[in-house]
Amino acid sequence: MNRRTFIHSSLRIWSLCAMLLTYGCGNENSTSTGSGTALELAEKVSVVDASSTLAGSGSLSKALVRLAKTNPPNATATSEWSTDETQKFVAERSAEAFDIVNEILCMIAQTGYQEKLGKGNYKAFIDINQCDQSNDSAASAGQNSTNQTSGSNRTDYETWLVHSATDGDNHVLKMWIREGADDYEPAKLICLKTVISESVSDTNPYGIFISTFAAYPGANTTCEGIPIFKGFLKSEKDENEKVLLKFIVDGGFAGSSGESTFSEKAVLDRAADGKSMQGRVAGTNSFGGKADTYDFGIASNEEVFMREDEGSTVCLSRTDFHESAWRYGVYDADGKRVTRNSGFPIKTSDGAHGWIGYWGLWIDNDANVSNGDTVYKEVFSEDGGTATPYTVVKIGAKLKKYTRQTATLNFIKNIPLDWFDNASMTNYRVKWNGSKFVKFATMSQSDWFWKNITESDLDLSELDFGELNFWSQAIGGQVRVPLPNCTWDDVEMKSSCGSPDNDTEVIYFTEDIVYPDDTVPSSFRCYDNCPKYDASSGVVNHESDFSPEATGHTYTFADMLLKDTDDNSLLMTSESESMQWGFNSGPLFEPTAENLALLACDWDPTETCGWKGWSVLSEYYTYETGPNQWNQFSGLKDSSGVFLAFEAPLAVEYTHSQTDTSAIDYKYHGVKFFLDYGGFGDLQGIPGVCRSMDTGEVTNCSDGSDIRWSPEFMVPEGATMTAGGATYYVKPLEVEQVMKSTTCPSGLSVTDFDLPEISLWEDPAIGAEPTVEGAPAVIGGVLQ
Known part of the structure; x- marks a missing residue:
């Protein structure tokens, strides 16, 4: 298991240390409320700032600006279309120490801390899947193809208790987070305190702050005892007004796979204008008896980012990069966000909180809910809200309905199609190139990663059936292509089929869960x-x-x-x-x-x-x-015996446009994609590729920290999608830049910084975990 996998599977923990990096990259310093001034936290942090300049020849951003931007026709300056901002960040290998940081930043952004300033303790449900930074792991390339059960879409919330207040001129955040045990780590109560003394500004994207945190065994109700792990993050200015950011986490625990220990340290030294930076990131992790140690020196100027590791130096261009988007908003003609009735929060008779929705039931801390139990729909309000009772219906099976849809091969040109060859027992990735089917990748049986191969024609002369059966994330699942002029050989027990063309029918199905x-x-x-x-x-x-x-x-x-x-x-x-x-x-x-x-x-x-x-x-x-x-099947029925139905993700059709023949996504020009929109930020189905973090170029997927999986192209702002006869408008919300390799310039070098020591840690001392009754005030970033 490499460092990245270890951290994500057993340590969401130390991410809290870097929570204060949330104050970086904010465009606005603060928001005034009736209870004081709330600081804005960024949802992403980059070791190197994202570039606003156009990327080099053939890049997506250069091609996209040539497209005519289309705004929702009735959107106003105050519509959600106009006010929802696009965040940009740079993905860099040495910044993986901040991957979990970004995970927690995304979670904090879901707590509604600004709007809840001065409102006392409150509860927030955090949608973990929205923030999972391991989505960019190369393993995702295989999992997207192999994990085809309902489990791949299951709801996964985490309960946070939050207190956001002012103390004099400072903004103080206190958070209590309970995490259950899993296959790798024990249950824990995480306690965190952040004090901000100077807010974010254009020249200081971090502000001045100190954040201390610790995790205690899950049975604890107070932030006391011997921590499982502890650490701090703080920012300070040196005599030259540069912002120095320091962070450390240190700890360990005994898990099912043996003893685990970890230590992560980082220092960042930024120029006030953000045009140059130097830093150092180091760590040692031991998991199941296997140790992994790293130590990166990093530096950048306006044009080049440098990373040095054990004498090996890599330089990457800050002006030549590939862009992709991880999250999108979808809007109607008035510029209003398109939402889905996907579920709501519930409370059991025993006081456990949870969520019921299209993908099933989730209950906090694995509390038990049985068929016939009564649960209560929670509606948050300042006076406590109203809890509506419903009867739980739990059945150990579910029925799903599939409705036939059709397209033609012309509309799915170059879309990756996963195909299993029974003869060789091999998984291939296939595409229709406009004239024939070709195999261009195979899945390794040893590590389950896709490996590029020399393109070869798909042999249609010895098939098990007279049609091809594929699976495609971009088309929503199973895809069937009936082939022409097939003949059956009774001796060989095989079908030999003729060649399809662009007008050959493509069959796919939409899915709905059946209710009682x-x-x-x-x-x-x-x-x-x-x-x-x-x-x-x-x-x-x-x-x-x-x-x-x-x-x-x-x-x-x-x-x-x-x-x-x-x-x-x-x-x-x-x-x-x-x-x-x-x-x-x-x-x-x-x-x-x-x-x-x-x-x-x-x-x-x-x-x-x-x-x-x-x-x-x-x-x-x-x-x-x-x-x-x-x-x-998990569902609810009301007092009249009527079942509540929840909405499935909205199936939208999107036709990609790219007229720049040198762009990587030109092969998808005019191609129709069948995407799933699960709600604000959640758009699924865009194919992905693996990229080298040392060159920025497309490469084979493998299990290593130098490989990153990302969407292959970005849907541009103002692009339209259709569903059920309605037209919708798209905006990227979270854009990633992957820098490309360049020549190392003279005059740029790394500095050997002293790293922070855990002896400087101070107890957050935020007191016992508070009791918060009633519904969550915020769910997945949406105020209730």
Whole structure:
């Protein structure tokens, strides 16, 4: 396990130390409220400032400015379209010590600390997935393809207790954060105190402050005892008015994989105008008996960033870079944010807090909620709000409906398509290049990373079926391409098909979760990956039978459970190693004469080719069951017995425009993408690539800190998307720059700074964890 993976999997902890870097990169110094002056925290921090100049030839930013910007036609100067700002930051290898910093900055931005200044203690639900900095790990490139269960979209909130107040001329933040135990680290109570004495300005993006923090064993209710880890972050000016930023975290714990220890230190020395910088970042981490040590010296001027490590020097251009965006806002014609009714906060009868929504149920600190329990919808207000009771309906399975959609190959040109070759047992990444399908990458079976290969044609002469079955993040999941002029070889048991063209049909499906009061067929037929009752585990797979004489398997559906012909409920009761993510069936469909006719074999309509169900049916269902929350249905019904329905992510269509032939995304010009918008900031489906942090260029993915995964292109501000006949407008909210390699200039060198010592740490002493009743005042950054 490398340093990056170790930190993200076992140490979200020390991120708190750098929380005060939130005061960097703010455009405005403060916000005046009735209770004093609130300082604005940035959501991202860069070791080197983002550049506002155009990047070099062929870069996205240069090409994008050539596009005519389109604003929502009815947006005003005070609309959310106009007031929502775009944050820019630079991704740099030596700045990985601040990745968790940025994670916590994003979380702090969700607490509503400015609006809640002087309002006393309050509760905030923090959406961890919004802020997960490990999304840029190269491993994401493989996970996006392999993790295709409902678990990849599950809700993950964390409860923070916050106190934001003024003390004389200072702004003081106190935070109590509880983190549960996981596979790597113990449960803990994290206590943090920040005192800001000078606010952020254009010449001092950090302000003057001191932040101290410590984490204590999870059983603690007070910030006392022997910390699991501790540290501080502070900024100060030297005699030349340069801002010196110092940070350290030190600690360790015994986990399931053995003893873990870590120490991270950093010093940054910035010029007042931000045009030059020097610093040093160092650390030693030991996880499961494996140690990792690093020590980077860094420096920059207006044009070049320099990184030195054990005698190896890398120089990167501050004016020639690749840009991509991690978060987007989507707006209507009036410039108002498009939102989704994705769920709301709840409270159990025992006082535990949680969230119920489209992706299921989340309860704070793993509290138990059973079928039939009463929970209360929480609505925050200054007078305590009103708690509306609902009855919990929990079923150990869920049914999902898929509705058929079509496009043509011309619209998905060059979009990455994941394909598994049964003959070689190999995962390939394939694309339609405008005239044929070509393989251009393969997934390594040893580390599950995509590796680029020399492009080669996809052989259509020896296929298992007369259509190609792909998976694509950019198209929303399963993709089917029926091929022309296929003939079956009874000896080789293979299909040989003709070549498709740009007008060949592409089939994909939209997905909806079935609710108990939805109308669904009472009986189903299944031919592929069908569930079978098993006395020990509840559910196993029927052995697939693809012969045209196969009769399939028949089921009934009642009370949200699938049952076989012996009336056995198909419900997974024990987890197996092969089904740790749960069981997902193949297509289940109503066995009407019309549907069965669609499955008739092309060569003999009296026989049934069940595998055709994946592509020819106008709708089908799949059945999912397993031990995880995301394998199960969780819902609420009101006092009248009516179920509450939540909205799925909005499926939007976006056609990319890029007329600069030298741009990396020119290959997507005119290509249609089918993206999912889950709410403000959350736009999924843009393909990604891995880049070398030493050169900024596209490279093979691998498990190393010198490789970064990022979206391949950026949707420009003012681009339009459509859904259900409506037009929406897009704005990037969080833009990343990856610098490209350049020649090291004379006169630029690193300085060997002295690093801070943990002996300088002071106890935050913020007192016992407060009791905060009622609903969260803020959820995912939205005031309630």
